[in-house]
Structure formats: structure tokens, C-alpha cells
Amino acid sequence: MNVYSADQFKRRLYRPDLVREKLAGDPNGLVKAAAAKLDLNNMLASGQAPKVRLATALARVEDQGRGVGQVEWRVNGVVFGVSKPDASVHVQSLRKSLSLASGENRIEVVALTSRAMSRLCLQE
Incomplete structure (x- = not known):
């Protein structure tokens, strides 16, 4: 079992603009369009992020x-x-x-x- 950090996906999934849009009822269809493009399997296929440590x-x-x-x-x-x-x-x-x-x-x-x-x- 591979474990992934949520931080690895934050850049792609953290979308406060879409949260505001959804709370407004998605009048422009932006949430629906973003959901159609979202492919978690593709994101997972990129593999685990490298570990970085500041020595x-x-x-x-x-x-x-x-x-x-x-x-x-x-x-x-x-x-x-x-x-x-x-x-x-x-x-x-x-x-x-x-x-x-x-x-x-x-x-x-x-x-x-x-x-x-x-x-x-x-x-x-």
C-alpha cells in the first residue's frame, strides 16, 4: 500500500475560487468543468513526491x-x-x-x- 501526503496534491486540488463558486450554486459551471478534468488516477500515477530535508x-x-x-x-x-x-x-x-x-x-x-x-x- 502506498501512502501519499495531501501536500503532494495541494497545488492541484486547493481551489478556494471553486469553493466560492460552488457556494454560489456554480452559476458559471466552473465547478462542473473542473470536476470533469480531475483525474485522481493520473495524479497518483505520477508517484510519490521526493522527500526533501534541509540539512x-x-x-x-x-x-x-x-x-x-x-x-x-x-x-x-x-x-x-x-x-x-x-x-x-x-x-x-x-x-x-x-x-x-x-x-x-x-x-x-x-x-x-x-x-x-x-x-x-x-x-x-
Whole structure:
């Protein structure tokens, strides 16, 4: 049995325009025409999508005058890791290996100033 991700078919099947058309009663026949062209067997015949994994992310961090306290790496809104840059280096490149979920992922890199880090430590 082959298992397919819904993400593989999203580009072809995600049609909010047709949902609006159907809710309006399909007055222009667009839903009917799209359904006549839809061939799931043909889509499945294309096979499973290749797996893609991002092995390493690279971020360039530049001190803007307040120092760099730490850098947070986030994947889909969840902190995946924290880097502590060299405070004596004004501009530096940081690398982080990330493990991604299947489908689309959102990667964020958030840098905190040294001053913000001091306040966080005082509040804990």
C-alpha cells in the first residue's frame, strides 16, 4: 500500500475560487468543468513526491550596537535550538542543522540583543 501526503496534491486540488463558486450554486459551471478534468488516477500515477530535508540552515547575524545575546532557531513556531554567538565579532555566520516535518516548513531565526538577554535573566 502506498501512502501519499495531501501536500503532494495541494497545488492541484486547493481551489478556494471553486469553493466560492460552488457556494454560489456554480452559476458559471466552473465547478462542473473542473470536476470533469480531475483525474485522481493520473495524479497518483505520477508517484510519490521526493522527500526533501534541509540539512543545514545558515544565518548572518550583524550587531547593530546593542550586542548579540543569543539566536533562536525556530521551525514551525517552535524553538528548535539556541546559538550563543561570539560577542566580540560584529558580523558572523551561524549554522544550524534542522530536522523538518514532511511538507511545508517555516524556518525563523530570531536574534536577541545582549540587553534583552539581561532583562530576561533578571525576570527569571
